[in-house]
Amino acid sequence: MSYNTNVRFVLKNINSKDVGCVNLEIVFIHKENKKKIRRYVNTGEYVNKNNFDSNGIKSHRHSLKSAKLLVEKRKLEIEELLRNLELNNGEITPDIYDVSQRINEDAKKNIFELFDKFIEYKTKKVESRTIQKYNTLKVVLEEFIPKKKHKNTYTTDITLDFLEELTTYLSDKKDLSINTIAKYQSVLNTFMDYLTDTLKVNKNLAYKEYQKISRKKESESKVVLLKEHVQKIIDWTTDDKTLETVKDLFLFQIMTGVRISDLLRISKYFVKNQMLSFQMFKTTTTVNIPLHPMAKEILTKYDYKIGAKCKEIGENQYNTFIKDVCKNAGLTEEVSSLRITLNKKIPVETPLYKLVSSHVGRTTFVTNCLISGISPFIVMGYTGHRKIETLHYYMKIAGDISQDAFIKYEDYFKFK
Template sequence: MKKVLANFKLKEPNASSPTLIYLKSYFNYQRFTYSTGRKIHPQYWHEGSQRPITKRLDLIKKEIKTNPGIDLQNELSVIESMIKQGTHENPTFLTEMQNITTELNRYEDEFISSHEYLNRQKEVVTPDKLKVLLDEVFNKQKPADNAVDGFYYRFEEFLQSRMKTNSILTIKKFNTLRTRLQEFEKNNRYKISFESIDLVFYDKFRDFLLTQKNKRTEEVEGLLNDTISKYFSTLKTFMQWSMDRNYHTNNLFQHNQFSAKKRAKNEIVTLTEEELFIIYKLDLSDNPKLERVRDLFCFATFTGQRWSDIEMFRKEDIKGDSWEFISHKTKKLIKIPFKKFIRPALDILTKYDYQLPVISQQKFNDYIKDVGEKAGINEPLEIIRFSGKELIRIKKPKYAFISSHMARRTCITILLEKGIPPTTVMQLSGHSDLKTLMKYENTGPDALADALEKT
């Protein structure tokens, strides 16, 4: 049987403002049109790939890598220029484009799955039947009069509001929670509503997650306790958001038992100062892509800032020999002096004329591991985690643990090892309390002896 195709088209491709994106298909001599609800300005849409221009940029770079002789430089320059323009006009432009791409991929997957489902059921596939199935998946049913019955409808509202401000990875986290809840609801025959989120739900959903396949590590089948804790934390964020808007009155999610058990402090992986400078000085002139990724990582490590704030860096925020800005997450004023350990960050800014390279956090986390491997950061490491009561040993070379989060943790650890008071480090990191700061700290076993030598 020929596979059905999902095509994405703009409602008004010549519009001068954002326009709706439609999913369209043709099968059994029938036309199917379905609104995704997402909008995009036509100038940022690539008709060929049927995705935002950021997706086409990724495809061009991949084609150039696999076929060095292909001439795509002109198109690459045009798209990069448009992305730079979009980012200049809207600091969250890249995140919004990535969010749209993720949503369209999901629409495509669900459309094809729904079509295959109807075929398996020996039903005649019609546009109306497909629409019903997609409406169920994307929660486009009319809202119930009683807000308690509108859990998924309100979740979609919550998600749409967060797409305007949160990163692609955060949006993915919310989407994953919704998918898990729907799988749990189906497998356990437990109806999800605002009222049903109680301690009975907590026990059943936790047990369900402990049976789910773990894609992050081969050492265990079920999800790790830390991952389960994040699911509940994300759910509580939504429940609080919806209660604040009077969509429900159920406060059982605030119960002290409504959380996953976690170790008081998991061991974390950070780079030593020596390893950091090995990466910083690594010659990557033959691979500009990895060079840009390396420079972004080093800038994040020397400054100790969150990815969201680095994404929104502006040249106008440089005041003399400091970077001053309002943190996207905490809304606090942060001042980063370019001195001593932090000084190389200014050199990186100068290298790029104060316009840091643009890359999604997801791609960054993939490529930075390649940088670490090239730098020889391959010390074998073992960390301990738990899945329920089962102890899990995760063994990988150190470069496999490198990510955007490691940059911030490494900075905090190095500054503390240098003897800078924690309260002073908190001014740079933006943390409000010492307990939170110390979750990022990873001083080695010789730290005490080294400190005593300096006294």
């Protein structure tokens, strides 16, 4: 089904003062049945109908010469576009033209407008959990890019330097783990692939050249605090109200294993039947976590407004203050002296407190649950982990620490 095309000037939407808008009418004429299909392009130029005929704007008036030149230039551009579309596609049809116009409109949009379009497109194709990941990345980009530049950030701005700075921001400012950063990078690549291959509005392929962070387990530095470390934090006191609050919030994470994204949301509505019961923000998994006596004390101390207290401090500041708390509490030993093995790339003289972030509260909860003898499968119910393999690292630490595990077995399996 192929068409011939003809482009001509028409005056549309003529008002009571006989002024109308100059449009380009594209007529697609079917080569066989001669059926005509029309499309219109608004030039944005307005003239009185007396100054317009089938050839366009009459130029007998000096004030109309520039308008005449503009609409004639636009007509040439449309004719050139139609020729190129026919050459590239082997034919020209109204549908081919319509697609080209959608691409042109999308090419004018900034990154955030395109991200909304991406999420709308993906909503019909992927699970809600995946859409949540897309929305999370959008929030991160909104935080990373200064607000004044939101409307002026386009696909051409996603350069190697941009990607490197984003990775540094996620690592240093957001204090995210290597695995989490790698997930963000994968989502960003999915978004850029959509712009490149589906919308066809992106020709900047820097994202394909960028070396992503490796997600190999040996590159990850999972830091956990053992019982003696937690005791130091509990024993430390301060007159600084902010640091006292940070200490309590961090201990709450250690006693419950909640992520920072859930800590920010906690209120009295999360507590049911002496348990912390809620749907996790990151995975939408519902968990029920028994409340340790210390966790109950902290909830009572802040009238259950844990989330509000965390928001007052701010996520980035919270991570900074955690390091201050741990340093003041005496978690200053070098990693070389720890009873757990960390990544070999971490300098042996690094003090422990420098490696502590909000996520360490979660890893500490998991590890100490396992050390105390709780089944990994029960721990998975507390943390929302879906695969036992995810706990292997913590299980190894627990095995290394619990040298007396068999003694527990002997005491239990003792017969008269």
